Amino acid sequence: xxIGDFWLPYVQIPKAVHSKAEFCEVYLHxxxxxxxxxxxxxxxxxxxxxxxxxxxxxxxxxTLCVKGSHFFGDEQMVNGRLIEPGTLFIVDPGAVHWxxxxxxxxxxxxxxxxxxxxxxxxxxxxNLGLFGVIKQLESISGQDIHWRCxxxxxxxxxxxxxxKKAGK
Amino acid sequence: MVVCDFNLDSMLFDIPAEVIxxxxxxxxxxxxFNTVFGADCWISCFGALPHLDRxxxxxxxxxxxxxxxxxxxxxxxKCPYGMPVMRGSLFIIDPGIGHSLIDKxxxxxxxxxxxxxxxxxxxxxxxxxxxxxxxxxxxxxxxGVKAIHRKNIDSRYVGLVS
Numbered sequence: 001x002x003i004g005d006f007w008l009p010y011v012q013i014p015k016a017v018h019s020k021a022e023f024c025e026v027y028l029h030x031x032x033x034x035x036x037x038x039x040x041x042x043x044x045x046x047x048x049x050x051x052x053x054x055x056x057x058x059x060x061x062x063t064l065c066v067k068g069s070h071f072f073g074d075e076q077m078v079n080g081r082l083i084e085p086g087t088l089f090i091v092d093p094g095a096v097h098w099x100x101x102x103x104x105x106x107x108x109x110x111x112x113x114x115x116x117x118x119x120x121x122x123x124x125x126x127n128l129g130l131f132g133v134i135k136q137l138e139s140i141s142g143q144d145i146h147w148r149c150x151x152x153x154x155x156x157x158x159x160x161x162x163x164k165k166a167g168k
Numbered sequence: 169m170v171v172c173d174f175n176l177d178s179m180l181f182d183i184p185a186e187v188i189x190x191x192x193x194x195x196x197x198x199x200x201f202n203t204v205f206g207a208d209c210w211i212s213c214f215g216a217l218p219h220l221d222r223x224x225x226x227x228x229x230x231x232x233x234x235x236x237x238x239x240x241x242x243x244x245x246k247c248p249y250g251m252p253v254m255r256g257s258l259f260i261i262d263p264g265i266g267h268s269l270i271d272k273x274x275x276x277x278x279x280x281x282x283x284x285x286x287x288x289x290x291x292x293x294x295x296x297x298x299x300x301x302x303x304x305x306x307x308x309x310x311x312g313v314k315a316i317h318r319k320n321i322d323s324r325y326v327g328l329v330s
Binding site: 022023024025044045047048049050071073075078079080096098100102105106107108110111 | 192194214215217218219220243245248249250266268270272275276278280281
């Protein structure tokens with residue numbers, strides 16, 4: 001679920017990624033991906049689902065929101081959490097998860113675009129992989145991450161601080 | 169999740185006006201006025217995003233619903249892709265498991281969701297089997313139709329209908 005928030009610099013979003021974000025189907029785009037991420041992801045929303053192929057590969061997905069104001073929820077956090085530009089969150093592809101523009105849903109309006117970049121990290125090396133992503137994003141933003149993670153499935157802020165100290 | 173369907177196409181329901189009105193509103197509304205088949209209340213909304221009903225869970229209740237107006241799919245964490253719910257579909261909601269009621273077609277086409285109207289019974293969890301049996305018998309007798317059991321019934325509720 002949510003790890004924390006960053007201040008993000010301007011990011012050029014490829015046209016295809018932007019236009020596909022109009023639809024309620026997940027679109028992946030592997031070209032021109034910033035921050036050494038693996039892929040762009042865009043959609044207007046996603047019904048509850050499982051990503052079986054990523055789950056079979058034992059991957060967790062670190063996702064950084066670039067555009068949007070959507071609620072991401074999963075089976076361990078049914079009420080979901082608000083994701084906005086700069087929010088880094090984790091998707092466990094084997095857990096039922098979804099994404100809705102709750103505000104638009106409740107107003108019966110068309111959902112807004114959600115656009116993110118994501119890193120695929122093997123579960124067995126997850127903490128190190130995630131810490132590497134955070135460290136890189138801190139360096140790009142010039143500020144420390146604003147840590148928001150209170151999820152027992154994922155590392156704590158102390159673990160990240162210790163990782164950074166050990167690196168010096 | 170859905171346990172059986174009743175063919176109620178030819179049945180006219182006298183749905184209270186406020187229930188119809190509330191089916192276009194974002195909150196789930198309950199109305200105890202003028203129910204049929206011995207239901208506790210009418211339920212109406214245009215859809216429900218995944219949520220838990222902690223109050224009912226803490227009271228040890230399960231929720232039984234029968235759709236009267238619906239183009240929706242009911243889903244929960246154990247059945248994430250959901251099951252279609254039509255007029256006359258009887259389904260069970262476990263309030264302690266995240267569940268949703270969504271008009272998928274409007275979701276994908278980004279149109280306004282159609283309204284959902286149903287009848288609702290709240291039953292004690294440990295009396296679920298007997299209560300569902302009694303609800304089915306009551307609908308069969310009052311509507312004069314037989315329950316049609318779903319082939320792909322959720323394994324949690326297999327023993328409930330014979």
